[in-house]
Amino acid sequence: MRILIFGAGGIGRYLIRELNNKGHEIAIMDMDEDVCRELSEQYDVLALKGDVTNMDDLAAADIATFDLVISVISKDEANILACLIAKELGVKRTIARIGDPRMAKIAEKLGITDTLCPELTAAEKVLRLIKEEFPIEGAIPVGVKIVDLKVAKNSLVAGRRIIDLPLITDWLIIKVKKNGTTLRPDPNHILEPDQRVTMIVKEESLDRIRAFFEESV
CATH class of the missing domain: 3.30.70.1450 (Regulator of K+ conductance, C-terminal domain)
Structure with missing residues (x-):
């Protein structure tokens, strides 16, 4: 499965390692160019520099070719927006990290039904x-x-x-x-x-x- 992960924090890195070990084709998008370079070298994954809430950046990454997008950056609103844009660009399935359970209800109303709440x-x-x-x-x-x-x-x-x-x-x-x-x-x-x-x-x-x-x- 081709999976694109938004965010290179603790959860993002954990997902990269685990999903990569399971044989999935993984790509990561983050705004920090140094972080992208580090992850590319450490995990041998495609690392894309870009703003996950910017439609032009996501379109340039050709994200419609991915089977799944997982957004796990630190802000709930950004994760919801990133998943909405991904769906608009043709991604069939998305998962958003939602820290506040109240935001999960908002995400569901917007069509983001797959959410991850670590807490x-x-x-x-x-x-x-x-x-x-x-x-x-x-x-x-x-x-x-x-x-x-x-x-x-x-x-x-x-x-x-x-x-x-x-x-x-x-x-x-x-x-x-x-x-x-x-x-x-x-x-x-x-x-x-x-x-x-x-x-x-x-x-x-x-x-x-x-x-x-x-x-x-």
């Missing part, structure tokens, strides 16, 4: 694990912990939105405390130093996740 995917997997291993409501199964971590000043997560955190499918943020106030973990919330984050975590990944919140050397 919801992670939540579903963790909750499925809890139900399968210990279906009694209110109990925590073996292998799963609820932990409370403080965001360190120079940590990997400080200053980043929840939606942009490392893509790990075995943890789920359930609340954030800021100045004594408990906040709903909105995907666009920026984690700040000294905030406390409560999450459900698979025990086997606890050390790795804890390291994200500690001071970076």
Whole structure:
């Protein structure tokens, strides 16, 4: 299958690696020429410099020849627009990354029915694990912990939105405390130093996740 990926962030790079390994013909489009060059050399894929929300750039890439377009840049609106343009130019199937579930409803009304929400995917997997291993409501199964971590000043997560955190499918943020106030973990919330984050975590990944919140050397 010929697949064109918009965006070279964490999710984009993950998809490039995994889909390339499965034998698909992969191309990537990003506005950063240096990033395009790096990905082309690292993964042996076609890297196209361009604005994914610009119809002229997409038309020049001859995207109608691709079987699938996946847009995973950081802004929901841009992903929706990119997929709409791709459909207009003849692409039969598109997938858009949507961080805000409310935007997914808007995308569906516009005809973008295939969406990817990393946060919801992670939540579903963790909750499925809890139900399968210990279906009694209110109990925590073996292998799963609820932990409370403080965001360190120079940590990997400080200053980043929840939606942009490392893509790990075995943890789920359930609340954030800021100045004594408990906040709903909105995907666009920026984690700040000294905030406390409560999450459900698979025990086997606890050390790795804890390291994200500690001071970076």
